[in-house]
Amino acid sequence: MIHPQAVVDPRAELADDVTVGPFAVIGADVRIDSGTTIGPHAVIEGPTRIGKDNRIYQFVSLGAAPQDKKYKGEATELIIGDRNLIREYCTFNRGTVQDLGYTQVGDDNWIMAYVHLAHDCVVGNHTIFANGATLAGHVTIEDYAILGGFSLIHQFVRVGAYAFTGMGSAVSRDVPPYVTASGNLAKPHGLNAEGLRRNGFTGEQISRLRHAYKTLYRAGLRLEEAMDALRADAGHPEIERLLRFLESSKRSIIR
Template identity: 60%
Template sequence: MIHPTAVIHPSASLAADVEVGAYTIVGADVSIGRGTRIAPHVVIDGPTRIGEDNQIFQFASIGAAPQDKKFRGEPTELIIGDRNVIRECCTFNRGTTQDKGKTVMGDDNWIMAYVHIAHDCIIGNNTIFANSATLAGHVEIRDWVILGGFTLVHQFCVIGEHAFSGMGSAISKDVPPYAMVAGAPAEPRSVNLEGLKRRGFSAEAIHRIREAHRILYRQNLSTQDALSKIEAELGGHDDMTLLLDFCRNSQRGLIR
């Protein structure tokens, strides 16, 4: 299962059925769970923890030191969950001690070629990053987010559940759950209607989300007044609680 030209550090821990392709390098303090397949010409540095049933394609760089001038070789880490697909030439960096000390990716994510995930990013589950999407440091991407190709996300931004960015978007503020944004700089365009339908949201819930988006973005209200109106008219549902909590806890401010 391990090609004879692969270089595996003695301290690395690989499950018995892990596949490692030709000329791949697995460094010190790396663990890889069962069923994971590593293509040729991949470099994995540690400390890095990779779960089960992942696929990592050729020329990816996984767990390299963060691109942060303050980094001094501290033992920060990268954690990758289960069933992720990581395509060609992706670069995932470890965390820094100035923040969480780790970069984390959850489960069932589909990461296309040339994606960059910088230090201290937190990626949820069931996301899709199209080709060349790029995250600066300290970014949080929550569950079911889709990033269009060449999307750029500024450091410290948070993108909420079920949000969608169009191709070439440049995001410098927080994106609320369910929103569809596009442009450089990115602007709110609509709700992720097709995504919500595919994930089984009811017609009633979709109507409520669209109405909340209209209040937040189409009535010329301040953010605080819009959120108060959403709570008064549409509150009491889990989907609205998610939206309201996200908006009220935003640190960078919402994309408007």
């Protein structure tokens, strides 16, 4: 399953059915689980852990040292889960000891060409990153979020679950769950209602989230006042998710 023109370090650990294309380079301290395919000319450096049934295309660079001037060669990690699709020219860097010590990608993510994940980023499950989406360091992208092409996410920013960023958005503050954001700098542009419908949210849930969006953005309330109003509707999981996000925001949210 390993092409004779691939270079695999003897200290790498690959499951028996991993496929490695020609001219790919797999470094030491790389572990790749069963069913994963590595395309031609891909370069994977360690320490890196890659799960099952991932499809990694040609010319991808995974596990390179973080682009951080404080990095001094520490053995930080890149961790990738299962069933991810990673297209051409993506670059995922390892973490730094100043933060998490790892960069992590969950399961079932669809990551298109030229996407960059900097150090200490955490990507959840079932996300979609369109071509050229770029994460600075220390970014968190929650489950089912979608980043439009060439979205730029500032360091330490979080993008909430089921949120959506439009093409070319520059995001410098947290994007709450369920919200559509776009622009440079990104501003809120309504609820991601179509994304919610596609992911099985009921009409009642979407109606409740529309009301929450209006409370947060259109009622003329300060953020703390809006959060107090939202707490009155606590008990619904989708509202509780939104409140947890708002309460834990360190950079504040797009407004």
